[in-house]
Amino acid sequence: MAIDLKTVAEMATAGIAFVANIRIPGGGETVAVPSNSVAEYVADPQGFAAKLFGVTKEQYLLWVExxxxxxxxxxxxxxxxxxxxxxxxxxxxxxxxxxxxxxxxxxxxxxxxxxx
Structure with a gap:
């Protein structure tokens, strides 16, 4: 999915925030997604979550599993x-x-x- 980064930046400038629900043990957690990371999140939500927690994607997936x-x-x-x-x-x-x-x-x- 192509992300129109200009539109995302304009939305952020207008005060629109981006949030996502990521998986954690026992359910999910709502996290802020910086406007400059929206494309990264869309491309790889688990990789984004792993980076957020400061671990590898493999570690994140095993922790959740x-x-x-x-x-x-x-x-x-x-x-x-x-x-x-x-x-x-x-x-x-x-x-x-x-x-x-x-x-x-x-x-x-x-x-x-x-x-x-």
Whole structure:
């Protein structure tokens, strides 16, 4: 879709604001889209959201897909990654999710385990 950047700039000058709803764990969040970023948002809404959060597009998409639940980083006996979540719940902020992603679940020595 071609964006008429001149029209977008004129709209912004006239006081029209641009907002979009981006996906986050648990639903969506309304964010401001600067007039000089409207074309970027239209071309790639997930890439725009990732940039807004300061992460890669892959990290953003995984955070949303996992509903903000960090996944245990332990390797199981069969060699696959543990599918348990890290203790503490889902719908975490992206900063907390990044910090805890690949930490350990209670089974593998994380928070709530008997080995702590």
């Amino acid at each position: 996992m509903d903000g639940m960090p996944q245990c980083g332990a390797t199981t006996k069969n060699g696959s990654r543990c599918k348990n979540g890290v203790s503490g719940g889902s719908q975490r902020s992206i900063e907390e999710w990044l910090r805890l992603e690949s930490d350990y679940c209670a089974v593998h020595g994380g928070e709530g385990s008997n080995s702590r």
